[in-house]
Amino acid sequence: MRLPVVFGLLVGCALIFAPVNEGCGPGRGHGKRRPPKKLTPLNYKQFSPNVAEKTLGASGRHEGKITRTSERFKELTPNYNPDIIFKDEENTGADRLMTQRCKDKLNSLAISVMNMWPGVKLRVTEGWDEDGNHFEDSLHYEGRAIDITTSDRDRNKYGMLARLAVEAGFDWVYYESKSYIHCSVKSEHSVAAKTGGCFPASALVTIEDGSVKTMDSLQPGDKVLASSENDGSGPLIYSEVIAFLDRDPSAEKQFYAIETDSGAKLSLTAAHLLFVSEGNCSGPVASTELKSVFASDVLPGQCVVSTQGAGQQGHLSRVTRIQIQEDKGVFAPLTRHGTVVVNGVVSSCYAAVDQHWLAHWAFGPLRVLSSWGGTVGHQAVGIHWYSSLLHWVGTHVLDPTHFHPWSMMDNDR
Numbered sequence: 001m002r003l004p005v006v007f008g009l010l011v012g013c014a015l016i017f018a019p020v021n022e023g024c025g026p027g028r029g030h031g032k033r034r035p036p037k038k039l040t041p042l043n044y045k046q047f048s049p050n051v052a053e054k055t056l057g058a059s060g061r062h063e064g065k066i067t068r069t070s071e072r073f074k075e076l077t078p079n080y081n082p083d084i085i086f087k088d089e090e091n092t093g094a095d096r097l098m099t100q101r102c103k104d105k106l107n108s109l110a111i112s113v114m115n116m117w118p119g120v121k122l123r124v125t126e127g128w129d130e131d132g133n134h135f136e137d138s139l140h141y142e143g144r145a146i147d148i149t150t151s152d153r154d155r156n157k158y159g160m161l162a163r164l165a166v167e168a169g170f171d172w173v174y175y176e177s178k179s180y181i182h183c184s185v186k187s188e189h190s191v192a193a194k195t196g197g198c199f200p201a202s203a204l205v206t207i208e209d210g211s212v213k214t215m216d217s218l219q220p221g222d223k224v225l226a227s228s229e230n231d232g233s234g235p236l237i238y239s240e241v242i243a244f245l246d247r248d249p250s251a252e253k254q255f256y257a258i259e260t261d262s263g264a265k266l267s268l269t270a271a272h273l274l275f276v277s278e279g280n281c282s283g284p285v286a287s288t289e290l291k292s293v294f295a296s297d298v299l300p301g302q303c304v305v306s307t308q309g310a311g312q313q314g315h316l317s318r319v320t321r322i323q324i325q326e327d328k329g330v331f332a333p334l335t336r337h338g339t340v341v342v343n344g345v346v347s348s349c350y351a352a353v354d355q356h357w358l359a360h361w362a363f364g365p366l367r368v369l370s371s372w373g374g375t376v377g378h379q380a381v382g383i384h385w386y387s388s389l390l391h392w393v394g395t396h397v398l399d400p401t402h403f404h405p406w407s408m409m410d411n412d413r
Helices: 002-017 071-075 100-116 155-168 356-362 364-371 385-397
Strands: 084-086 122-126 145-150 172-177 180-184 204-206 212-214 223-227 236-260 265-268 272-276 291-294 303-306 315-335 339-342 345-351
Touching (some): 084 100, 100 122, 100 155, 145 155, 204 223, 236 303, 236 339, 236 364, 265 345, 272 303, 272 356, 315 345
Parallel strands (some): 084 122
Antiparallel strands (some): 223 339, 236 265, 272 345, 303 315, 303 345
16 A cells, blocks of 8 residues: 555645756756747846856856957857847957857847847847957957847837847847847856756765765765755754765766865855855854855855764854866765755755755655665666656646756757
8 A cells, every 4th residue: 555655645745846956967857838028128228037146146257358369269159140139339240259158149049039029120239349348357348248229229129128038048148238238148068057956976975884985976875964954954864875866977067166165175066055154153053043055155254064074963154165166977866855065065865946955855755665665766877767757747737936047948948
């Protein structure tokens, strides 16, 4: 009788909290689209998202100017879309040059403009800048920014044009001037343009006998150092690895490398959850209010739970530096407690959804199935079947605002 009970739990959980973790897998899957939502024009001087352009939550930091003689010039591609008018006042074709990501979003926007205003086309007034007409760190120098209007130059349309640009997938849109809209995108190599929530193959965990294993040598059944509490604040214990929510030894991704003042350095992908606190990092962990945030939202000065030099209880350690770096392999182990200590930092096992407790609740049936001796399935490569099930159902029932935006944006555009 236990098996039907488990399947009932699986289905019920899936229907309510579906895609709480999609490992390092793709964004939204196939299925019915939601009814079109009502679009609200941006106001003059409003930008979306509501953060600075060159922060990790928007288009990300600048990577330096691209010139016609630089190696990176090959990153730019011309856009000859006949449904877009390019001002090209320099008569050099520079405004047509942009990164592939910028081109894709611009072409999508061109379709939206024609659908919204029949007979009107999208117009680009500024694209790649090779003449030094912008501030030193402008993304125009990298082909990642454009300024746009409509072909009829009707300024009454510009607020809605900005909204259409947001919907087309630009990573930052600014109603900057009454005469144009500014849009930009993430770097092609940026972790922001990629999805997932995992650790690299070289990440280290501590197993029950006190020795250290790399993530790619970890196996289901191993017991690894973890936190006993759902917010990462509890005493350290050894928790069994019951499955991998995703594993791909050969995949190459970009990771956020988060360094602390205790010497710990943790690499994890943008959508992975980490436990942090604000303010004083000298207090005891047990009395500290910790919250789960996406790796891409972690900021220098926040505190994480470090286990380096700790006994049965971790200690708070201040984040001093965050870098983006490439690494090989993606691994997302699921422990019975939903936490895992990686490279000396207490981390969540979950990604994509914005609350650790919600993800842990949703994976409860899988833990029950494992504790009853049922097979949970162990894939050599790819996303775990349970994650896939939750993700598929969730694309139909769960509000997308619960998800990391980068895990949703590319496959539904």
